[in-house]
Amino acid sequence: MTALHPEVRTTDTLALDAAAQDLLFREARTANTFASEPVPDERLQAIYDLVKFGPTAMNAQPMRLVAVRTPEARERLVAHMSEGNRPKTASAPLTLIVAADTGFHEHLPTVFPHAAGAREAMEGNPGRAGMAKFNATIQLGYLIVGIRAAGLAAGPMTGFDAEGVRAEFLEGTGQEVLAVVNVGMPGPDAWFPRNPRLAYDQIVTEI
């Protein structure tokens, strides 16, 4: 409640406990180096089993992931990353290629069963690819929170040759690449000093 620590107010007004707030947002940081400790498959599965419940339009869930673990696959990916993103991507124990499935509508009869004809209507909808990307990007937000919920650090990146990554890993799938996210325990000097956040009144207009 002191002006020196304005964040403390947050803890008092939210339902989420302070330790969870710290884990997911306040103390979580984007990692730029990673320890060698592996991220087992069941950990990624647990992350997905949590974040899959985040809402999407028509429950479409268009986000898809390629989990890059093998040295061969990692080498293929690193070649498409921008210079500054190569060392960290080469050393992360797990890297996720996050994509949007423009063919998400094929699952609508299963995931949105009460809307008869939704798949057919979406089939010819020119906004379908945009809808896939928009909702998969919201899911990327959930995913970053979920990685942190697993006690892991995320390193989301957009600095790469998106068309190269698509052609290398997603040819023929109807998926578009959104981001590449390194995942693991932070290594030495894993983060830069935290940069400033915009103030509430720069973000919110009350009407």
Next chain:
Amino acid sequence: MTALHPEVRTTDTLALDAAAQDLLFREARTANTFASEPVPDERLQAIYDLVKFGPTAMNAQPMRLVAVRTPEARERLVAHMSEGNRPKTASAPLTLIVAADTGFHEHLPTVFPHAAGAREAMEGNPGRAGMAKFNATIQLGYLIVGIRAAGLAAGPMTGFDAEGVRAEFLEGTGQEVLAVVNVGMPGPDAWFPRNPRLAYDQIVTEI
């Protein structure tokens, strides 16, 4: 650990406690009706003070919010919502117009201070509007989690006349509308039965 409750595994493998998992994802639901209980300004401020720490490219933080509370502003907004979204938007105590600020680069000297010339470079970058929308959409994911962290229900919607909402509320701001999100305590019969989620192996490809 029983096949009847596969979600229980999640709790064992994540660092986030089970109550927080439930609050943010597992028991949280998209609300379609709202109680009249108001959402005070300090609650929205606490949500922002938490989710502002979510990462964005170049720390650009392009998401902007219009907080609609007054009956007059609400009426103007409801007129642009699609038919099925009108009653809930008319009755929510707080509705957020979530937008992406294509002029986010003006803040780069403050929020990304070590990158000299970033504002100037971004000024003429034809990808700037796309970058604003992409990163603000990731922030929309954080925001939905943050609303739930406050013990509130979110009702995110894309069913509205986006150009109409932009012209009505954001003319001259350089902001593009992404979504409209109702916020409040759930009202009677606030949600439909939970729809199915896709299975891990439908989402993740291991390589």
